[in-house]
Amino acid sequence: MIDQEASEKIYSEEKLDTSTYKCPNCGGESEFSAKDQKMKCLYCGSLFDVDNNEVVEERNLGELLTNGQVWDEAEVYQCQSCGAKEILYNQEVAMECPFCGTNNVIKTEDLPGLKPQGIAPFKIDKQKSSEIAIKWAKKKKYAPQAFRKSAKAENIHGVYNPVFTFDADADSSYDGQLGENYTVVRHVNGKRVTETRTRYFHISGNQSLKFDDVLIQASSDLPANRIKEIEPFPTNNAPEYRTEYLRGYSASSYNKEGSVCWEECKLKMKEGIERAILKRYRYDVKVYLNVKTIFSNEKYKYILVPVYVGHYKYKDKLYNFYINGDNGKITGKTPVSVWKVLFTVLAVLLVIGGMAALIALS
Ligand SMILES: [Zn+2]
Ligand SMILES: [Zn+2]
Numbered sequence: 001m002i003d004q005e006a007s008e009k010i011y012s013e014e015k016l017d018t019s020t021y022k023c024p025n026c027g028g029e030s031e032f033s034a035k036d037q038k039m040k041c042l043y044c045g046s047l048f049d050v051d052n053n054e055v056v057e058e059r060n061l062g063e064l065l066t067n068g069q070v071w072d073e074a075e076v077y078q079c080q081s082c083g084a085k086e087i088l089y090n091q092e093v094a095m096e097c098p099f100c101g102t103n104n105v106i107k108t109e110d111l112p113g114l115k116p117q118g119i120a121p122f123k124i125d126k127q128k129s130s131e132i133a134i135k136w137a138k139k140k141k142y143a144p145q146a147f148r149k150s151a152k153a154e155n156i157h158g159v160y161n162p163v164f165t166f167d168a169d170a171d172s173s174y175d176g177q178l179g180e181n182y183t184v185v186r187h188v189n190g191k192r193v194t195e196t197r198t199r200y201f202h203i204s205g206n207q208s209l210k211f212d213d214v215l216i217q218a219s220s221d222l223p224a225n226r227i228k229e230i231e232p233f234p235t236n237n238a239p240e241y242r243t244e245y246l247r248g249y250s251a252s253s254y255n256k257e258g259s260v261c262w263e264e265c266k267l268k269m270k271e272g273i274e275r276a277i278l279k280r281y282r283y284d285v286k287v288y289l290n291v292k293t294i295f296s297n298e299k300y301k302y303i304l305v306p307v308y309v310g311h312y313k314y315k316d317k318l319y320n321f322y323i324n325g326d327n328g329k330i331t332g333k334t335p336v337s338v339w340k341v342l343f344t345v346l347a348v349l350l351v352i353g354g355m356a357a358l359i360a361l362s
Pocket of ligand 1: 046
């Protein structure tokens, strides 16, 4: 038997939840203002708080692998030109795709997947991100002069990027063989000859590490290497997810399951473990290194982190840039002037040539 009263209660609570972005002053629609860190009414400009004092809590990894909460209030849209999938919440759409700039975005029947537990809200606004992009373009030494002078940041969108962060304790035991080089001087037929030799030695021991908030991207809309270049994101003190934060922004749809992300994370952690072990020794050659690791206390968070995506247009080509919406770090592509690069290479060669000539003369 269905508990009628209980299901009604849940329904009315959800209703109540969706109305929190209405302006208490005039009833108008509001958006999250990065500048004010509050909701701002689009009509009367009133500011009001997002009802949220909670910081996102980490969960045990076991929960991730068994189930997650479905993000049912959000809708998925797909760009017909580049295929990027975006999540919007209760928003009128006549939108441009943040990734390719076309207007070819339509609603799909896809499910948005897991509901985020936490969100790192945008801290810098669109205006500021545009200034950052223009300033960066001006500093690009190898970009054509015309580009640097008149670079315009176009089609800037605030896109939340879904990520998993993982914590774990890693206890490893290892053994391996390393080699250290040394030189010997010999006299052969009256001539001095230096020779490099390698002394090999065996290593073994234990290594314990605690990993905190290792970030793994759960969407492929944004290139993973680009996100890495603008890290870190404030994932440690991120507030709990509230739909209000998404008003005025969109989110990339996740397309990598939590369990896949955890496997990827373990590889990343193992690289960290290997680096920590090798740092203990002075060596030049690694022959082999076997590491056995036991992970424990594995925890995860599934959260949204803020990224501005936009592009420069130069000679009918688009060059995407990505800005960390929290700290303003930027990365991306700019056009390259072939002449400037050639000239620099030539100058470097001339300097090297000049030095060689000086050495030869002396
Ligand atoms: Zn208002
Ligand atoms: Zn697109």
